Amino acid sequence: MTTVINKKPKSTVLPRSRDATTLLRADHQLLSELFNLYERASTNAMKKKLVGQICMELSVHAQVEEEIFYPAVKQALKDHELVPEAFIEHETLRSLIAQIEGVEPDGEMFDAKVKVLCEYVEHHVKEEQSEMFPKAKATQLNMMELGDKITARKQELIAERS
Template identity: 70%
Template sequence: MTTVTSKPSKLDSLPKAQDATVLLRADHTLVSGLFADYEKKPSPVKKKQLVAQICAELSVHAQVEEEIFYPAVKRALHDKELVPEATVEHATLRALIAEVEGVEPDGEMFDAKIKVLGEYVKHHVKEEQNEMFPKAKSTNLDMTKLGAEIAERKKALFAERSPDDFPV
């Protein structure tokens, strides 16, 4: 009898319930690593795979922040600045993603768009981690409950995406 083992899927590696900011920081670290891999000037095939994963990761991350994390933080902080600014930054990220998602990596303009996307993400991450996350943690928000909600929503969103977005 032959045993068939399947490759672990992206869904299998999603973290279980944990502090929301820990979960979001893990996303930041993952995407940072993907951008670093892209900067190593891989083959066009590998570039396309990396961009697909970057776009998928960023899209899902932004969606769970906007649906779950940001509304909770906005309520807890009575915020009228941090969350709106982060939401506007997400809109800009989506516009940049739309310019590269599913597009063949065809030279210097494509590479420049990925570079700008990476720099924009780095700026956004710095603001979240240095400003929003510490303020959110200083509230009475249940970060573990928020983390569980985020993990569940991410699982659902990744299940809706193509396996091609997550090359092994």
């Protein structure tokens, strides 16, 4: 069985207008798939390519959340807990990304960093999807408008990184 990792990341083909939480959930699913592929990767070249995809997807995702989604949610919910915590979690994610992005996979310590990043992302995703997203959807926020803004910004960020 051949694992396909030469395909472009799915985010480079952005969907037409969808609501913000649907777009963010799709990002979460893509990241989960990429981490699963990493776990099964058998060569350092495969691992390096997957880590590059993971870091790009995660960086773009975090940036659109911070620039567009989180400020809107913070204002709508008058939140002083969920959003600040999410920002802090993103800082930790950036630190882990900096330790693996562009680095040659060199064994167990590199794999451990990717594993910790995966676990941290899983924790963050669980909180967003079970706490933040339902609360945000219960507000008067226009999720389609936010989704359009997220899609446009992702296109810009992906173009900058290409």
